[in-house]
Amino acid sequence: MKLTxxxxxxxSLSLLLALEEAIAxxxxxxxxxxxxxxxxxxxxxxxxxxxxxxxKLTQEQDICLLENDKQVQCWxxxxxxxxxxxxxxxxxxxxxxxxxxxxxxxxQTKVEVQSSHLKTQRRRLRxxxxxx
Amino acid sequence: MRYIxxxxxxxxxxxxxxxxxxxxxxxxxxxxxxxxxxxxxGVAKNPLHGGDDFPLLLLPDIAYYDEHLYFDNGQLGYxxxxxxxxxxxxxxxxxxxxxxxxxxxxxxxxxxxxxAFIENPEEVIGDDTVKSVDSNDVAKRRWAxxxxxxxQYFHENFIARINVLxxxxxxxxxxxxxxxxxxxxxxxxxxxxxxxxxxHKTAELNNYYYGLSQRxxxxxxxxxxxxxxxxxxxxxxxxxxxxxxxxxxLSYDDYSDTSASxxxxxxxxxxxxxxxxYIF
Numbered sequence: 001m002k003l004t005x006x007x008x009x010x011x012s013l014s015l016l017l018a019l020e021e022a023i024a025x026x027x028x029x030x031x032x033x034x035x036x037x038x039x040x041x042x043x044x045x046x047x048x049x050x051x052x053x054x055x056k057l058t059q060e061q062d063i064c065l066l067e068n069d070k071q072v073q074c075w076x077x078x079x080x081x082x083x084x085x086x087x088x089x090x091x092x093x094x095x096x097x098x099x100x101x102x103x104x105x106x107x108q109t110k111v112e113v114q115s116s117h118l119k120t121q122r123r124r125l126r127x128x129x130x131x132x
Numbered sequence: 133m134r135y136i137x138x139x140x141x142x143x144x145x146x147x148x149x150x151x152x153x154x155x156x157x158x159x160x161x162x163x164x165x166x167x168x169x170x171x172x173x174g175v176a177k178n179p180l181h182g183g184d185d186f187p188l189l190l191l192p193d194i195a196y197y198d199e200h201l202y203f204d205n206g207q208l209g210y211x212x213x214x215x216x217x218x219x220x221x222x223x224x225x226x227x228x229x230x231x232x233x234x235x236x237x238x239x240x241x242x243x244x245x246x247x248a249f250i251e252n253p254e255e256v257i258g259d260d261t262v263k264s265v266d267s268n269d270v271a272k273r274r275w276a277x278x279x280x281x282x283x284q285y286f287h288e289n290f291i292a293r294i295n296v297l298x299x300x301x302x303x304x305x306x307x308x309x310x311x312x313x314x315x316x317x318x319x320x321x322x323x324x325x326x327x328x329x330x331x332h333k334t335a336e337l338n339n340y341y342y343g344l345s346q347r348x349x350x351x352x353x354x355x356x357x358x359x360x361x362x363x364x365x366x367x368x369x370x371x372x373x374x375x376x377x378x379x380x381x382l383s384y385d386d387y388s389d390t391s392a393s394x395x396x397x398x399x400x401x402x403x404x405x406x407x408x409x410y411i412f
Contacts, residue, residue: 121162
């Protein structure tokens with residue numbers, strides 16, 4: 001394996017990643033939420049907040065917004081919408097856009113919960129099952 | 133080499149049809165032991181003459197993270213910088229080259245000639261005139277403890293890692309540096325995780341494990357230079373429940389730069405495992 005061959009592989013990979021990302025940006029459904037992070041204190045262990053959702057699909061269809069698999073609201077034949085939602089979150093909560101007919105998950109986002117007094121989780125730094 | 137391209141091709145074919153979701157780095161609870169066990173069938177192929185293939189029937193996944201200190205699948209680390217996209221840690225781990233010199237199977241001693249006879253000669257590198265040396269016949273290669281720096285960049289679509297490690301156990305006295313990219317996407321219910329990367333390993337490291345000198349007492353000497361070693365791994369997971377999933381794991385490590393050593397039978401090392409994984 002020559003160095004030039006290795007460099008060609010790395011460069012090709014980077015190019016593919018960039019290309020795929022660029023294509024995805026233009027064609028993928030988008031779901032955004034604000035705020036994305038809620039900080040809980042030692043005294044109050046739950047976040048009570050108004051979440052502002054905005055989503056956009058590539059084509060009109062029936063769609064539901066789910067909060068950890070629990071339905072928040074559904075729309076019929078819609079390609080974009082905005083929604084304000086009063087939420088009570090205690091742990092990291094995932095919001096997803098799902099087509100109720102096909103069950104396909106089209107986009108997702110999450111609201112992170114951070115503790116002001118203690119860090120309870122961290123990112124894993126190695127790929128799981130990496131012994132071999 | 134061709135296998136790296138195949139894994140890359142498969143991964144990016146999958147990626148083209150994948151639903152675009154932001155990549156979530158997997159998280160672990162602080163102060164809790166994370167234990168997973170894969171049960172299935174697989175093999176870790178040994179590229180050396182006389183080396184034992186290692187049957188993969190059980191695949192462990194062991195991790196323990198504290199706020200700074202961690203142990204993850206054989207790597208001990210201390211994270212001293214952890215911000216939104218960047219993490220930097222001191223790390224230590226045993227040099228994995230030694231695994232090819234561990235003789236797992238006692239029957240190897242008795243079946244060695246039979247195995248050599250039935251192996252497919254087309255897949256053996258080099259030609260018949262080059263003398264090959266059995267890895268059982270050379271001086272003992274020892275486990276080396278390598279230590280260094282690990283940097284990780286968490287992008288929303290991928291993770292990039294850079295490792296620089298040097299021998300701190302005075303075994304091979306060399307060093308290695310590598311860069312890798314991990315990607316993560318979903319196809320239906322499948323979670324697809326391809327990893328590609330490349331190591332540079334110095335002549336000292338290569339000569340300790342794969343060179344031949346007077347200490348080996350095999351009648352020939354062989355010296356290697358620094359080498360480049362690309363690799364590609366692919367992991368497919370099909371979740372069955374919160375803590376159970378079907379797991380397929382493929383890995384290909386290219387040893388083309390090293391395989392001119394008489395110890396090598398193949399110029400690559402392949403691992404494959406398929407089974408059920410259970411997270412405790």
